[in-house]
Structures are given as structure tokens and as C-alpha cells.
Amino acid sequence: MTGPLRVLVAPDSFKGSLAASAVAEALAAGWREVRPQDTVTLLPQADGGEGTVDAVARCVPGAEPRTSRPVPGPAGRPVTAHWLMLPDGSAVLDSASVCGLPLLDRPEPVAASTDGLGLLLRQVLAAGATSVTVGLGGSATTDGGAGALRGLGARLLDRAGDEIGPGGVELAQLHRIDVSGLVPPPTGGVRLLTDTRAVLTGPSGAATVFGPQKGASPYQVALLDRALARFADVLATVLPVEADRAGSGAAGGTAFGLAAWGGRILPGAHTVGELTGLHGLLPHADVVVTGEGRYDATSGTGKLVGALLQRCAGYPAAPLVVAGQIATPPPAAAIALTDLAGSVDAAIADPARWLRRAGALAARMRGDAGDRAVAEDAVVRGAVAEGAPG
Template identity: 60%
Template sequence: MRVVVAPDSFKGSATAGEAARALARGWLAQRPGDDVRLLPLADGGEGTLDAFAAARPDAERRTVTVPGPDGRPVSAAWLLLPDRTAVLELAQSSGLPLMASPDPLGAHTYGLGVVARTALDAGATRLVIGLGGSASTDGGTGALRALGLRLHDDQGEDLPLGGAALTQLAHLDTTDLVPPPPGGVQLLVDVTAPLTGPAGAATTYGPQKGAGPAEVALLDAALGRFADLAGGSPDQPGAGAAGGTAYGLAALWDARITPGAATVATLVGLGDALVGADLVLTGEGRFDETSLTGKVVGSLLDAAASAGVPVAVAAGQVAGPVPGSVAAVSLVELAGSLDAALNGPTTWLAEAGEALSRRLTRG
């Protein structure tokens, strides 16, 4: 059999590359004669830089120290391609795992703006920014402030960083905002959420960042206030990505919102890999209904269905049936508990690859 192993990262426990290698190891333990190709994927969140770097060995990896989402310094990596395209990953500078403790009201994206400005100063003429895994719900105002935007209250004073401060927003000053690069800014998003409302950034993702009901309501109102002054298209699918960062960069920096999973898949050559394949083996940390709204596994299921290639899924947790797959296994079920699965993710990923190989061989 020709098998394409194309997982997403297992957030916080295994990179997409580590997951691919472990799944392949388990599969080959049962079927050593199969032709197995590794194709780690990403959707704009954690692992996006690694996916680009694997597909583009001519990319130059650089790092810069920036303020993290809670102000503490972090080292953020980015890529510079030979055509002067810079690839940035918000998770590197402003991701939730970088927080010492949750701060849903004060966390910000300022570091992302510093990385973007660094890339422009280095001669980048186009930016590709992966948006995913953010710690904040600030509408991207932190990043825009690092690029020169000023936010004032009704007394003309600068607002502090963070989403909650936007409730006091009275005026936007774009005088010193650095213009976007001539080649444009492409945003890679993994969600279809609008900026505000019941399906918006604060309501849907705020609780994951530590926001309780009152804080969610405050942040939703804050984003609405920002949209009242910034204009743009707050209802656009994906505008709510990364706590509304997609909206802010689109409205004030003319960025273009695009599906991250499909873009990365095109870059790494998923279409070519599916030609002649007998099976795709994919996975992610948790499969649930959100997996089908622009994330790697959902996008891969669609692409494989179009190519007529069956898909098997290994996930840390499987919450319900996986539409379009021929088999699915849960690492938590294999390991016996969530803690056991998290303590040895690559061990259980290999077990999952072996289990899927046995199951499909019998089938």
C-alpha cells in the first residue's frame, strides 16, 4: 500500500512532524513493506512555520525577542523565503502556552506586530501570517500598535494593551501606522467565526483563554466597539480568528483572510501526494465538530474524498463519529487515561498507527 501520513500537531504534546513519524513507525511495525510518505500539516496555528520550512528548505529561519502576550520577553521564530516573503506564526509570539497564568482581559498581540515590523525592516515584501493558538482577545490591536496605530480614550489618552481596554476606545489614529508591504498580507486562519456575537471570537474562544461569562460579555462588547470605529467586515467568516486579530489586520492593514489548512496543504503538495495513494493517515489532539470548520483534519477529509482516497484518523480524543473516515482511534482510550496519553504522546501515536494498521488489514 501507498500510505500518506499527514497529521496536524497534537497541541502542547507533539509537533506535526513528531506525530507523523510516530504514526508511521506504528504502521510499519505491522506492514513493513508499505510505501509510507510523511507530510506533516498545519492550519495557521502551532506548527505552521515547521510545515513551511519542511516544504521550503531554502527558507531562512530567524528569531527575534519580543514582548509575549503577558509582557514577558519571548523568542519568536519567523521565516524569510528567497522571494522576500516572510512567514510568521502568531503562536510563536502571542500564543496561549506563553502565558504564565491566564489573563483574558489583558493578554495582547503586541509581540506579533514586533515580529511583523522586524520582517519588514529585514526587507520582506510580502507577509504570510498564521493565526491560531492566541492567548488574547484584543482584535489584533496589540499587533497594530506595534506597527504604529494609536488608540485613545475620550480624554485623548493612550489605552493600555489588552482586549478589555477597547471598551474605552474613542478614537483611532492611523497617522504613524506602517503601511503593509507591497506584496500584501495573507492571513491563514483555522476557524470560520465572525468577530462578535454568539459565534464570535470572545464567546466561542474566550473561555479557552480563561474568560468567565462576565469577561466574555465584556470582551465581546469591546470588540464591537473596536469594529464601530475601524469599519471593515467584522461578519466575514474567519474575522474572529486569534481573538479577532484577523479582523483587525484586515480592517486596518488590508490583510486578506484565507483558509490556513488549504493553503498549507497546497504548499506542501498534498494534491500530488494523494495521486496513487491507497490511504491517508491523519490526526490531531482532539477531534470534534470544530475539526470540520477549516482545521487540518476536516480539510484533509474533503481533499481525500475528492481524490477518492480513504482516510483513517488518530486523535488524542475522539468526540463523536468522524464523517468520511474508514477508521478512527483515540489515544486516550489506548492509554487508559488523558494523563497517560499526554505523558507519552509519541508512544501512543505509534500504538495508534499500529492499531489502525491491524484494523484496516483485517477489514
């Protein structure tokens, strides 16, 4: 037996199942059942999508939760959003809180709008925020952030000088953008957190990559892609734009529109790690437990787990991935809840139970945490040994 270990539990949310904080608590509870002598630190994470506000709120002392006045949701129905004011005067918000897919009763792939996000940003600035961090992810929209710019005071006009309607497909009618009433960004800047390298248009663009996930047919994807190209061309006449910049396609291109407003596109997992103090704790950890609902080939392209595994490579800590499902083997020890529960349905029915089991398994079969190869091999063998439901 080795002495007490310093264990860092830093998972993402299991989307549609458990928030990152609940995932971390279940994993930590299982670990402590087996090794109560260890120091276990819970640091739930996010990669810029849903859960960014929750992750920062849990980890930043003095973070003050705020609630917005009602703003239009992705289909126009009023919604309220929760955001944070940090002690240094900066604000943190999730775009999904006002234009996320769960806010729709049915998909609205061509008509969903980010107008409410722009109006929320106005409220945040009016509250005195000196800088803003916007988590982009989980959106129902593909309007290039045009609605957000409208909410911030821009006017989107057709050839007759009338305002165009909301939604991405309406951008095909765009002729001119009046930015004379556009609210300026805060003096401390705007950070746009993404978990994708998608650009605005084309085969790797917002409509092509994410449109089908939002209910768009192939015909609608083509319409949206052409409309976004039109928006980029017109916006370029009044504001600096970079439609081909990696990450500009995040949140249906919302990153593109807000970057034209003055925002900086940044990797979400890295920035949330800075805000929550993760980067300062990694060098001192013996074991790092992370996870997400499904680990697959996209996990290494900017998402939380892939980014954290890359960062762990520079430190002695032994990393471990716990995922609901594992479609692609990660470059670290891994436990799949589907293996422990015996099926996908069983894992989904009671994820907290199987996360707790996974935490206990990881602690029991960790091997020598000072030897990464031994630790990883032990956990993998343990996951196979306990794969049957119990």
C-alpha cells in the same frame, strides 16, 4: 497481499502533547514495522495555529529559519519568536509565538495584547519580506488585533487624546485611531490563516466563543464583546473593516485588525496544504493517515483533519484518522489512542508509544487500500480488537 502502497502521513499536532512532526514520525514508524515495502511520506500539517512555521519549514526546501529581536509577549514580558523566510521572499510566522497562551504564567483575558505581533511584523518587513503568511491560533488575546495595529504604527487614542492601554477591555475607552504612521503591508500581500468561522462580536464572536478558553468570566466576556464592537466602530472611520466576516474572530479578533491593515482571511488548513505540497501528493496516495489530539464536532469546521477528509473525498486514497480521543465518529476509519492505551491518562503519559501502535495497527488491518469501504471496516475492527492495553 497487495503490492507496495503509497502512504501519506499528514497529521496535525496533538496540542500539549506532541508536535505534528513527532506525531508523523511515530505513526510512520509503526506502519513501517508491519509494511516496510511501502513508500511512506511524512508531511506534518497545521491549520494556521501553532505549528504552522514548523510544518512549512519541514516541507519547503530552502526555508530559512529566522529569530526575532525581543518583542512584548501577551502580558508585556519580552519574548523572541521564530519565523521563516522562504526562497521566494515570502515570510511565514505563527501569531502564537508572540501572543500564545503558553507564554502566560496565568490567564490575562482582558489585558493580554497583540502589540508584540505588530512589532514582529515590522521586523519581518524590515528583513525584506515581499509577502507574509500569518498563522492565527492558540492566542491568549482578545483585543481584535488592536495591539498589532499599534505595533505597526497606529495610535489608539481616548477622548483626551492619550494612548489607551493594552488589552481588549481598554478598547472601551477608544475615541480615535491615528493611522498616519501605520506601516503599509508588503506589496505581495498578507495571508491570515484561520481554523474558525467565528466573527468579531456577538454570540458567534471572538469573546463569546473563545474568551472562556482564555480565562474570561461571563462578565469579562460581556465587557470584551462591547469593547470589540467599539473598536470596530472607530476603526471603520479610518480603515475598511468587515466585523461580520467569517474568520474575523480568529485569535481573539486579530484576524479582524490585520484584515483592516490589508490582510486576506483564508482557511488555514487549505493554505498550509498548498505551502507544504500536500495538495500535489494527495492524488497519488493509496492511503492518507491524518490525526489530532481530539476529534470532535469542531473538527469539521475548518480544522486540519476535517478539511483533509473533505479533500480526500475527491481522490481514491483511503483516509484514516488517528486521534488521542474521539468524541464524534469521523466520516472515515478511525483509531483512538485511548482505546489502545486503555485510558486517557495512559494515552497522555506516552503518546508516542500509542501512536506507533496505531500506525502498526493501521498497516496490519488496512484491508485492500484500493477499496475504501473494505479498508475502513478493517481498521475499525482492528481498533476494537486491539483496544485493550498491551
